[in-house]
Amino acid sequence: MSEQTEILEKELEQLSTEYQNKTPQEILKYALENYPSDIAISFSGAEDVVLIDMATKIRDDVRVFSLDTGRLHPETYVFLEDVREHYNIPIEVFFADRDGTEKLVREKGLFSFYEDGHGECCGVRKLAPLRRALADRSAWITGQRKDQSPNTRASIPVIQRDPVFGNGNLVKFNPIANWTSKQVWDYIIANDVPFNELHEQGFTSIGCEPCTTRINPGQHEREGRWWWEEATKKECGLHSGNIK
Numbered sequence: 036m037s038e039q040t041e042i043l044e045k046e047l048e049q050l051s052t053e054y055q056n057k058t059p060q061e062i063l064k065y066a067l068e069n070y071p072s073d074i075a076i077s078f079s080g081a082e083d084v085v086l087i088d089m090a091t092k093i094r095d096d097v098r099v100f101s102l103d104t105g106r107l108h109p110e111t112y113v114f115l116e117d118v119r120e121h122y123n124i125p126i127e128v129f130f131a132d133r134d135g136t137e138k139l140v141r142e143k144g145l146f147s148f149y150e151d152g153h154g155e156c157c158g159v160r161k162l163a164p165l166r167r168a169l170a171d172r173s174a175w176i177t178g179q180r181k182d183q184s185p186n187t188r189a190s191i192p193v194i195q196r197d198p199v200f201g202n203g204n205l206v207k208f209n210p211i212a213n214w215t216s217k218q219v220w221d222y223i224i225a226n227d228v229p230f231n232e233l234h235e236q237g238f239t240s241i242g243c244e245p246c247t248t249r250i251n252p253g254q255h256e257r258e259g260r261w262w263w264e265e266a267t268k269k270e271c272g273l274h275s276g277n278i279k
Contacts, residue, residue, distance in 0.1 A: 040203035044196045047206065051192040059210035060089050062193055063176070066208045067093055070174040074208075075100050077168075078126065079111075080241055081230050082178025082211055082219055084118055088228050089210075090176075091122050100127040100168045104160035105136065106243035114231040121229050129168045135159030146245060153246060153261050160243070166200060174206040180219070181212050183240070183257060216256060 054062050066074060067090060075098035076086050090097040101115060119126050136159045139147065148156045169175060175197075181189050193212050197205040211219065216239075223230055233241055237249035239256035250259040 037203060040196065043204055043206075047194055047196050048192075051194040054193050055213075057193075059086070059214065060093070062208060062210040063090050064093055066174060066176060066194075066210070067097070070206065073172045074098065074174040074176065075127070075168075075172060076176045077101075077165075077178070078115075078118070080178060081223060081228075081234065082180060082214075084228050084230065085219055085222050086176060086178055086210060087118065087122060087124075088222075088226055091124070097124060098127070099124055100129060102161055102164045102168070103128050103130050104243050105131045106160065106245060108231075108233060108241070108244045108247070110231055110233045111241065114229065117229045127168070129164035131160040132163035135163060148246065148261075149263060152264060169197075169200050169205060172201075172205065174208065176208045176210065179209045179212060180214055180216070182215055 054065065063086065076083060076090060078084065078087065078099050078101045087097065087099060099118075115126060115128075139155060139159055143151070143155075179191050181191055191209050191212050193209050195207050195209070196203070197207040222228065231238075231241055238247060238259060239250055240260050241247055242260055246261050248259045248262055250256065
């Protein structure tokens with residue numbers, strides 16, 4: 036770790052402590068005012084649209100990006116378009132790595148993740164486009180919540196140095212880290228925020244179609260993701276820094 040990165044990490048730790056108990060809107064306001072030119076919200080699910088809704092009430096030129104893995108539900112594509120139209124904002128869509136995806140499918144077929152784990156497929160369909168999405172940014176905003184995954188997200192700070200992406204100086208904001216699922220949905224209902232219609236069909240955490248299933252009453256929301264794998268490591272790589 037470079038000296039510059041170490042200094043940044045210490046500064047962000049202090050800032051995170053200062054903002055730990057502030058509202059998501061206060062955290063977003065700080066992020067948008069201090070990284071005005073290239074910060075963007077990563078958008079795929081309900082939490083992210085809550086952030087978009089909050090952010091557009093702070094400024095009207097919010098940047099938003101999304102990753103198209105090529106394996107999303109049809110309902111998710113409709114959802115992406117609904118959000119674009121509802122907020123009248125462009126959504127920068129980054130597609131799966133063509134060469135890597137073609138090589139993986141050619142060598143292992145379309146469903147290798149059921150046998151080999153989801154890491155390789157996520158690598159070409161999610162991580163490669165995310166690296167491109169973050170390549171020229173100094174900061175990004177995510178919808179991670181601590182209670183989404185007690186095994187991997189329980190200690191995420193509201194502001195941090197990104198431990199995986201960037202050159203060591205990329206700042207990552209998690210404004211609703213302290214919120215519960217109920218708070219997210221209370222906000223969605225109260226503010227007429229668009230949401231993926233799959234939520235009305237028993238889906239809670241929605242990813243790629245082959246890797247997402249409905250959950251039963253009493254199951255944790257992330258149990259519908261990669262349900263065939265060991266439960267404590269359910270990260271696709273976008274937030275793999277959470278795994279210790």
